[in-house]
Amino acid sequence: xxxxxxxxxxxxxxxxxxxxxxxxxxxxxxxxxxxxxxxxxxxxxxxxxxxxxxxxxxxxxxxxxxxxxxxxxxxxxxxxxxxxxxxxxxxxxxxxxxxxxxxxxxxxxxxxxxxxxxxxxxxxxxxxxxxxxxxxxxxxxxxxxxxxxxxxxxxxxxxxxxxxxxxxxxxxxxxxxxxxxxxxxxxxxxxxxxxxxxxxxxxxxxxxxxxxxxxxxxxxxxxxxxxxxxxxxxxxxxxxxxxxxxxxxxxxxxxxxxxxxxxxxxxxxxxxxxxxxxxxxxxxxxxxxxxxxxxxxxxxxxxxxxxxxxxxxxxxx
Numbered sequence: 001x002x003x004x005x006x007x008x009x010x011x012x013x014x015x016x017x018x019x020x021x022x023x024x025x026x027x028x029x030x031x032x033x034x035x036x037x038x039x040x041x042x043x044x045x046x047x048x049x050x051x052x053x054x055x056x057x058x059x060x061x062x063x064x065x066x067x068x069x070x071x072x073x074x075x076x077x078x079x080x081x082x083x084x085x086x087x088x089x090x091x092x093x094x095x096x097x098x099x100x101x102x103x104x105x106x107x108x109x110x111x112x113x114x115x116x117x118x119x120x121x122x123x124x125x126x127x128x129x130x131x132x133x134x135x136x137x138x139x140x141x142x143x144x145x146x147x148x149x150x151x152x153x154x155x156x157x158x159x160x161x162x163x164x165x166x167x168x169x170x171x172x173x174x175x176x177x178x179x180x181x182x183x184x185x186x187x188x189x190x191x192x193x194x195x196x197x198x199x200x201x202x203x204x205x206x207x208x209x210x211x212x213x214x215x216x217x218x219x220x221x222x223x224x225x226x227x228x229x230x231x232x233x234x235x236x237x238x239x240x241x242x243x244x245x246x247x248x249x250x251x252x253x254x255x256x257x258x259x260x261x262x263x264x265x266x267x268x269x270x271x272x273x274x275x276x277x278x279x280x281x282x283x284x285x286x287x288x289x290x291x292x293x294x295x296x297x298x299x300x301x302x303x304x305x306x307x308x309x310x311x312x313x314x315x316x317x
Contacts, residue, residue, distance in 0.1 A: 114143035165198025
């Protein structure tokens with residue numbers, strides 16, 4: 001039974017790894033993907049997962065063949081759900097025409113795969129039909145929900161990276177604007193400078209600049225950036241910039257005030273995490289440290305008491 005569990009676990013890891021590898025864009029092609037998408041070259045953007053020699057990976061080939069059939073059971077019921085899913089994938093950093101299709105197909109593929117593995121394992125284990133059906137249903141449900149869990153983790157990690165990089169980027173933007181650069185040029189400069197430090201935030205700024213260069217109003221481009229990032233601090237920053245431009249006030253002063261606010265929020269969050277440390281330490285203390293201390297302190301006395309009671313003598317001499 002242990003061997004079967006190990007085999008099932010290995011198969012699950014391999015299947016999940018292949019699907020994640022097929023969905024995740026290549027690192028060396030992310031910047032080019034953004035540029036191609038903004039230029040409207042959809043055919044080129046669909047080839048994000050291609051290698052430099054132009055051949056698709058084996059995982060992408062299998063997914064492309066199976067996806068049209070696997071997507072039907074999990075297709076969103078209306079355009080609103082489809083738009084919400086696109087926004088979540090964009091917040092996770094996944095863009096392109098085929099990303100939604102691949103994500104929905106992965107839910108069906110992983111669910112059926114785990115259900116099949118559970119069926120084979122239960123059949124070999126001699127389970128009763130009712131238990132076998134419950135095992136297969138549970139495995140299928142876990143496989144069906146696993147892509148959603150993976151997407152939630154990816155979104156959380158990316159938004160946290162953007163949130164952490166926003167104060168530093170905003171300070172640099174304040175310096176750029178106060179030195180004489182326009183807002184668009186300042187955002188472009190910050191995007192270039194932060195490319196190797198805060199890659200996710202730099203990518204969102206780059207998309208906003210490209211949208212502005214294509215004729216999209218600056219306010220709309222910034223709102224799109226805030227919506228894609230999924231960070232409340234970014235939405236507040238965009239609102240401050242929009243209001244400053246609308247009423248004709250100094251953008252540099254508004255950015256400096258917002259930078260100080262973000263810096264204060266980051267400091268307060270760090271203090272909050274520090275205060276929570278004491279409470280979080282109670283769990284390892286109770287489960288691991290206290291039992292060890294109890295054994296060290298009480299162990300010798302307990303052994304002496306047991307030995308004395310075994311000899312039938314008094315507890316102490």
